[in-house]
Amino acid sequence: MKKLTLIGAALALSACTMTPSQPVDVTIIGVNDFHGNLAPTSFRVPDPADRTKTQTVQAGGIESIGTILKNARAQNPNTVFIGLGDVIGASPLASNLLRDEPTIDAMNQLGMQLSVVGNHEFDNGVQELLRIQKGGCNSNDVTRACKYNNTYSGAKFQYLAANVVDEKTGQAVLPAYKILNVGGVKIAFIGAVLKDTPTVVTPSGVAGLKFTDEAQAINKYVPIVKNMGADAIIALVHQGGASTDAFDVVSCKTLSGDIVDVAKRIDPSVAAIMTGHTHKGYNCVLPDPNGKDRVVIQGDSYGHLLQRLDLRVDPRSNTVLDIKASNVVVDAAKTAKDPAMTAILTKAKSVTDPIANTPIATLGVEQITRAANAAGESALGDVIADSQLAATQDPAKGGAVIAFMNPGGIRADFPVNVPNPSKNVTFGDAFTVQPFGNILTVITLTGQQIKDTLEQQFDNPAAGQTRMLQVSKGFAYSYDTTKEKGSRVSNITLNGAPLDLSASYRVTVNNFLADGGDNFTALKGGTNRLGGDVDVDAFAAYVKANAVNLSGQVQNRITKLQ
Structure with a gap:
């Protein structure tokens, strides 16, 4: 493969304000496996009148997500929006035919600040992923690139991948972590994609790359972000499992799948693990290496659910005092449309609707x-x-x-x-x-x-x-x-x-x-x-x-x- 233009191992947003004297409430909202679903799609939720049954709602879509984020930020200015992988790839026609550039535009305007890579970010090869990150029209599919706009400025949010390295140089392809200053406290996010990515992606898409163990890669960077003053650490893992409990059951203990072994080995300093990949909504707990229950959450797929963590962080002791986890249904019928997101969806569909x-x-x-x-x-x-x-x-x-x-x-x-x-x-x-x-x-x-x-x-x-x-x-x-x-x-x-x-x-x-x-x-x-x-x-x-x-x-x- 061509020599990669490597990005530094980490990005940090330094604080300019003094350390708060009181604990700070921080809200983290994440979307996993969005796959360019700009418009809502059908989603089954438990029937509130009879939980043995389900009912179908139209859920997801950037218009409703935009409004939910606005409301969350109004309630708590210390709100962060992040991705859990597969933001793009395997997308519906309105995004796919435009090389997923409308989806990146939407995430930029929604204020996404970072995302772990998913396996589908590698669908078109690492060079195309780096173009998605940095911008430009030098795509390996010029028939689709820069057709949404005649230029493409790239993702304003940072992709993370602690466990993806160049086979020849051993250097990281993307940063491993990012530290955000949120209301005066430092929140560190460390991201890893499933180590088995080469088995679920066209081999040419990951040629020349090495994918290492998820937990080991995350643990490598925990002491680094702690030394940089992180008050809280969140692991973003594009690997998941499934639960026999519904997505709205809090602290479920029925989680199974590959994420279980990964989560149990992640450093206990990590306050919570936000996951993706398996398209299953769950809000569970698993024991950390010290045997203490820790949140492991995933929000279905296609923007049907948004993962939400509400943290109370004490910057004086660099500890998380409390954490609450929930999955928020993005009910399109009950949520007002964000006009800015409507404009993006309308523009993308105007290009692709004649085909669709x-x-x-x-x-x-x-x-x-x-x-x-x-x-x-x-x-x-x-x-x-x-x-x-x-x-x-x-x-x-x-x-x-x-x-x-x-x-x-x-x-x-x-x-x-x-x-x-x-x-x-x-x-x-x-x-x-x-x-x-x-x-x-x-x-x-x-x-x-x-x-x-x-x-x-x-x-x-x-x-x-x-x-x-x-x-x-x-x-x-x-x-x-x-x-x-x-x-x-x-x-x-x-x-x-x-x-x-x-x-x-x-x-x-x-x-x-x-x-x-x-x-x-x-x-x-x-x-x-x-x-x-x-x-x-x-x-x-x-x-x-x-x-x-x-x-x-x-x-x-x-x-x-x-």
Whole structure:
């Protein structure tokens, strides 16, 4: 890779005022996994009348977030707005087609002061990430960059990454921490992205980078910020988990997933851990290395929830006297719109709406969901896998007989918002489902390599997320999770006949999977690679041709035995 222009290891905002004589109340508001969702989307919240049920609201969107932030700052001027990673990347069309520059503009105007990087910040490579930070039009996609404005000035907030270094030089690619002076007290933020980022990002996007252990990286900088006079330390970790408790249950103790091990190893001097990545709302506590309960919080995704910490900080003793954590629902129907944010959304949509509003078809159902059944198969996953097979079956386009789709690449239900009584869907709806612009890639695999790929579904570091590949029509198999590793998959068939482990088959995946993404390393052994259509174009074409026949039901191609 090209030599990186490295940024210093840290940024600090020094205090010009005297140390306050009394404790200071500080509010920290964070958004995780925003993914350029400038407009609200559907979100399910507990029904206040019966918590065993849920109700759907329109939540998120920069217009409502802007108003919530204004109200918070009016109540407490000592309010900080931060990001927990994936501010951009995997975005809806209104942001994605403009290289996420409208989202950066919105975060700048909302007063975001810093954000840990997420894995999706690396989707287009580290040089493009540095352009997003610094500004300029020298993008690796000039068809999208600087089309929102004819210039791009960069993110006014600072991206942080304590655990991302250049493999050759060992130098940090971004600052590890930032210290903010808030009402006379110093709040230090140390950020780290999941160490497994190379397994969930297209390999070319992170070539030449090393991702180290999250807790070790954060702990390295704790004594440094303490020596700089930090009164409170907050860890920002783009890694998460899931809880069986709802997002509004305070101090839950049911958190599971990769964040648990990370959080338990983070220095006890860290007052709270704000997280992201798994798109799960929770407000839990986990024991720190001294056994004391510490807040670990995440706010769902797409701006549906804002993480909020209210701290009382004593600058005389450099301690946090009290901390309260909550998840704030960004209810678009009940929140006034921020005019400045409306202007950004209107401007972005004016550029992209002609493409987004192009009709595709009228479905036979209101919505096809990505929600998985007990076996890990979804109705939308079936449709997408079928679309990829249909686009590559022609011998001239690869001659595929099987297609696999990674569930992490299915970003929304189709369409995302219901009710949808007209049952109409547009290209914008399709783009929201598949925003990455991945290229369909046909490779030759042996039956054994196909089985190896399926076995890797159960040996995958993805806390809180399924990694069950969605499969195309004619292909089926069973699995038993109680069996030994490498022997869990059985009864693999293609068009009713057993798969021959020694035979060769043409298989369609996207280029992300073909390069071993999501830790499906067996696919890297595929030969005779042939690139084809962009995935969203194949999906849209298939829906247009087959809309009336799409039932919205899972096709039960995958059978879970135990």
